Amino acid sequence: MIPERRYSVVVVAGGQGLRAGGSLPKQFQRIAGEPMLMHTLRAFYAYDYRMRIVLVIPEGYCSLWKALCDECRFTVPHTVVHGGEMRFHSVQNGLREISDEETVGIHDGARPFVTPTLIGRCFDTSFELGVGIIPVVDEVNTVRVLTETGSRMVDRSRLKIVQTPQVFPAEALKRAYEVEYDPTFTDDASVAERSGMTVRLVEGEETNMKITTSFDLAVAEHRLAAMQK
């Protein structure tokens, strides 16, 4: 018997995102008329309308989010959860909504250009192999590493830039997140590996950019306009 696939995603947008400027955290700022988060959530809904979506936003912004959803007639079903102090704590809060038997993705709210193709690649591979899956792209820059005496070059052909969604068997990820916070946890794979979980790489997408600054927001606006032409 083929096991039923139960997919869910935690979209992490629990930070104040103040680097982007503006009066609102960046995840609520608009791209092509709609808050960035709506574009992100819609990508997962478009991949599979049965995927359960848990959205983590900062405490104090829930009524704003509800008002935005009403205004934009945003109908993608999702559960709202409060963010924590760091991204790590926001993910912990989101994972409380997830059942052990699911395959769960963790995705940055600030990556609205994720495609259903990439979502499928990450979830399918995690489901099939039963391990953590993270999408990566090539490092195209020249990179140096700081040393005690200065710096030295790094062979960039061996470097990969990490994106999201990072997808895991939920039970294992939840167990991994029972650890104490450590500042070296910059993504979910780093937490998963600390617990001994195997993590495999799949090909990400160059277009799956993370929006951090006000310039990134302007770029995103430009890109979306081009896509909708």
Place this chain on the structure above:
Amino acid sequence: MIPERRYSVVVVAGGQGLRAGGSLPKQFQRIAGEPMLMHTLRAFYAYDYRMRIVLVIPEGYCSLWKALCDECRFTVPHTVVHGGEMRFHSVQNGLREISDEETVGIHDGARPFVTPTLIGRCFDTSFELGVGIIPVVDEVNTVRVLTETGSRMVDRSRLKIVQTPQVFPAEALKRAYEVEYDPTFTDDASVAERSGMTVRLVEGEETNMKITTSFDLAVAEHRLAAMQK
């Protein structure tokens, strides 16, 4: 007696730059109505009109470049040199125009947003310390390195992304470039270090982006429009 400062820059645009699409190599494509290279050259001229500028473009494009300069009434003085097979060979060709006693910068033609501030920081520091200077910015992404068995996380707080202009005492750089081409030479610092030269880092600029794809070109157009408002 204060030694006279003699500054020069080799602007490297010797490739076919076909990743950006379009019928022309990207360095000739327009941003805000003018070929990208004109923006780049103008930045160095704006820093110091006495700086000697050597421009390396692919063989076969010299008459096109001359026609573009006429059309745009582009009056920044510069010498044109033919590019070689790889960036390495293009820099070699450019360096033949440079005298030993100069302080020489090597700059990517595809970085038109370099500012006079950054140019000054690189040239002044190289002149004062008599070593190679390269501008770098922080790595903001999560990065992994491929290993024999898979991949592992890298401490990104120790990683720096390398930009240009990279600035050197000309005699030492010219001697360094007498070496055979090696595919690990992804920038000028890597060539300089092979010869034993010391290389120091200075702070680069986040806005000093390299234009590689057609999307980057659209972003550049957007940025320049915003800057000119």
